[in-house]
Amino acid sequence: MNPRSLTVALVQHACSSDAAANRRHVDAALREARARGARLVLLQELHDTPYFCQTEDPALFDLAEPIPGPRSEALGALARELEVVVVASLFERRAPGLYHNTAVVFDRDGRLAGRYRKMHIPDDPGYYEKFYFTPGDLGFTPVDTAVGRLGVLVCWDQWFPEAARLMALAGADLLLYPTAIGWDPQDEEDEKARQLDAWRTVQRGHAIANGLPLLACNRIGTETAPDGSGSIDFWGHSFIAGPQGEILAEAPPNDPEILIQEIDLSRAEQVRRIWPFLRDRRIDAYQDLLRRYRDEATTKNR
Amino acid sequence: MNPRSLTVALVQHACSSDAAANRRHVDAALREARARGARLVLLQELHDTPYFCQTEDPALFDLAEPIPGPRSEALGALARELEVVVVASLFERRAPGLYHNTAVVFDRDGRLAGRYRKMHIPDDPGYYEKFYFTPGDLGFTPVDTAVGRLGVLVCWDQWFPEAARLMALAGADLLLYPTAIGWDPQDEEDEKARQLDAWRTVQRGHAIANGLPLLACNRIGTETAPDGSGSIDFWGHSFIAGPQGEILAEAPPNDPEILIQEIDLSRAEQVRRIWPFLRDRRIDAYQDLLRRYRDEATTKNR
Numbered sequence: 001m002n003p004r005s006l007t008v009a010l011v012q013h014a015c016s017s018d019a020a021a022n023r024r025h026v027d028a029a030l031r032e033a034r035a036r037g038a039r040l041v042l043l044q045e046l047h048d049t050p051y052f053c054q055t056e057d058p059a060l061f062d063l064a065e066p067i068p069g070p071r072s073e074a075l076g077a078l079a080r081e082l083e084v085v086v087v088a089s090l091f092e093r094r095a096p097g098l099y100h101n102t103a104v105v106f107d108r109d110g111r112l113a114g115r116y117r118k119m120h121i122p123d124d125p126g127y128y129e130k131f132y133f134t135p136g137d138l139g140f141t142p143v144d145t146a147v148g149r150l151g152v153l154v155c156w157d158q159w160f161p162e163a164a165r166l167m168a169l170a171g172a173d174l175l176l177y178p179t180a181i182g183w184d185p186q187d188e189e190d191e192k193a194r195q196l197d198a199w200r201t202v203q204r205g206h207a208i209a210n211g212l213p214l215l216a217c218n219r220i221g222t223e224t225a226p227d228g229s230g231s232i233d234f235w236g237h238s239f240i241a242g243p244q245g246e247i248l249a250e251a252p253p254n255d256p257e258i259l260i261q262e263i264d265l266s267r268a269e270q271v272r273r274i275w276p277f278l279r280d281r282r283i284d285a286y287q288d289l290l291r292r293y294r295d296e297a298t299t300k301n302r
Numbered sequence: 303m304n305p306r307s308l309t310v311a312l313v314q315h316a317c318s319s320d321a322a323a324n325r326r327h328v329d330a331a332l333r334e335a336r337a338r339g340a341r342l343v344l345l346q347e348l349h350d351t352p353y354f355c356q357t358e359d360p361a362l363f364d365l366a367e368p369i370p371g372p373r374s375e376a377l378g379a380l381a382r383e384l385e386v387v388v389v390a391s392l393f394e395r396r397a398p399g400l401y402h403n404t405a406v407v408f409d410r411d412g413r414l415a416g417r418y419r420k421m422h423i424p425d426d427p428g429y430y431e432k433f434y435f436t437p438g439d440l441g442f443t444p445v446d447t448a449v450g451r452l453g454v455l456v457c458w459d460q461w462f463p464e465a466a467r468l469m470a471l472a473g474a475d476l477l478l479y480p481t482a483i484g485w486d487p488q489d490e491e492d493e494k495a496r497q498l499d500a501w502r503t504v505q506r507g508h509a510i511a512n513g514l515p516l517l518a519c520n521r522i523g524t525e526t527a528p529d530g531s532g533s534i535d536f537w538g539h540s541f542i543a544g545p546q547g548e549i550l551a552e553a554p555p556n557d558p559e560i561l562i563q564e565i566d567l568s569r570a571e572q573v574r575r576i577w578p579f580l581r582d583r584r585i586d587a588y589q590d591l592l593r594r595y596r597d598e599a600t601t602k603n604r
Contacts, residue, residue: 119584119587120582120583120584121582122582124576124578135584139587140587140590156582159510159511159577159579160511160579160582160583160584161463161464161467161507161511162463162467162583162584162588162591163584165463165464165591166587166588166590166591166596169590169591169593169595169596170590170596171595171596194546194547194548195546197546197547197548198510198546198547198548201503201506201507201510201547202506202507202510202511202547204503204504204507205463205503205504205506205507205508205510205511206463206507208461208500208503208504208507209461209462209463209504209507244496244497244499244500245496245499245500245503245504246496246499246500274426275461276426277461277462278594278595280422280423280424280458280462281422281462281464281594282421282422282437282462282464282465283591283592283593283594285421285441285442285468286464286468286591286592287592288442288468288471288472289464289467289468289471289585289588289591289592290585290588290589290591290592291471291585292580292583292585293471293473293580294468294471294472294473
């Protein structure tokens with residue numbers, strides 16, 4: 001097979017409460033990534049604002065914008081100018097009282113090639129996303145672009161093998177995760193280490209199980225909740241893995257970075273030829289994946 | 303939550319062409335594991351024989367035995383004598399021309415508590431399992447024992463998140479994988495390293511995605527195909543992971559080992575409380591997991 005080289009970039013940075021400054025940072029990073037050869041740039045989750053879900057505040061829905069809207073149009077214009085595919089992450093206002101955590105894909109001609117509305121929504125202390133984000137209703141559908149078919153998912157989706165699999169079954173060439181995840185500063189160091197490695201490992205597992213390269217772009221910096229109830233140390237560590245889950249590039253925990261990596265998209269098929277998991281899936285025996293819990297199995301023999 | 307301690311053992315060893323010697327080794331290891339405190343012992347895949355699937359030879363079906371049969375009854379008797387739960391792996395003769403790769407679970411009273419017939423069957427050069435093993439027809443059903451509900455899967459199942467998920471949804475307390483996997487000696491060292499780490503990583507990913515401890519028991523030693531067509535260096539590295547995918551214990555690549563580890567089964571619920579993935583699964587949007595491929599998605603927009 002002939003190599004199919006693609007240079008990708010992940011933009012990892014801290015976010016301030018100055019949204020205009022964040023947008024300027026993102027736009028400058030897109031220019032730099034392109035100048036360094038990237039043809040696909042993945043931004044982190046909700047890159048224009050602090051991670052505002054640490055408290056539940058109805059006023060914060062003001063941060064949302066329609067898509068298309070001013071910010072998506074500006075990003076699309078920049079994609080067109082730079083001739084680069086951009087995967088961005090926006091707080092989408094769909095209707096009053098109806099908002100989504102939405103990844104948007106701009107093709108290198110600037111066209112809004114597609115969007116993905118975060119399907120799995122977390123909710124735990126400091127991450128009150130179920131208040132802000134209506135669960136996605138567009139399913140797990142990859143987006144075709146000039147550089148390939150992009151299986152874009154968002155953050156909490158990272159923990160669900162089902163999401164990655166559905167993207168792979170729909171022909172995704174890459175899995176991409178904008179994300180915002182960090183440590184509770186109160187946690188012990190060993191717990192922090194387990195959490196970081198679990199986050200990396202479960203995603204590497206998706207790369208392996210599906211024979212696909214995977215990109216995860218996370219933010220950095222400490223952000224304190226507006227009401228002082230807590231804070232999050234976003235752990236960075238944005239990374240790029242190959243289709244055997246091997247780490248190709250990884251950003252540091254605390255520093256901004258434009259992580260650039262050339263990947264060979266043809267290697268996915270080489271790997272799938274030696275590990276043909278798609279051939280052997282037991283689709284005749286997976287029905288219960290559509291259930292919440294297999295309760296009868298849990299009481300059988302008792 | 304009160305800790306629920308369970309001491310487990312994994313028996314990693316080489317297999318010779320002398321089946322009686324292999325059985326004696328297994329039986330002695332069960333005694334030693336019990337003497338060292340194990341209440342649950344996991345054996346490796348097809349522990350009584352060499353890995354006979356390197357060639358396709360109809361005569362090798364002679365290695366299979368019915369279950370119950372002489373070997374399963376001997377293992378059950380040993381489980382009863384030692385008062386230990388045993389997960390073994392046998393070549394099951396179900397009918398002439400109908401054979402399975404079957405894991406058997408003996409409760410500590412020696413009773414055959416249940417069996418699992420390998421559902422995903424590999425077939426690639428040196429691993430001609432589709433010739434020998436009819437795909438399982440018992441589904442993904444865990445087995446209740448005195449030490450917990452055991453989600454027993456086998457080898458190639460390791461690569462399929464669906465299998466682990468279905469066991470978790472059925473209330474499994476642990477995931478267990480008897481396995482026989484190794485390197486092609488012709489492969490480059492970096493490819494070998496990627497394969498080993500992918501094998502470990504995808505399984506750690508199952509532990510994480512399901513919030514469950516996971517045990518994987520692999521064989522060691524180099525075995526040459528009877529026709530000299532190739533050989534496999536079984537890579538050992540049997541391991542025990544916790545519900546965040548953290549490695550709790552790991553065996554070496556080349557030496558026999560009885561790997562003993564105390565695990566706290568209550569930690570799985572603690573982990574699931576901070577990472578409640580089962581709460582957030584999008585069962586309304588997983589239908590296409592039952593399909594071979596989402597072909598229409600792969601042609602949309604083209």
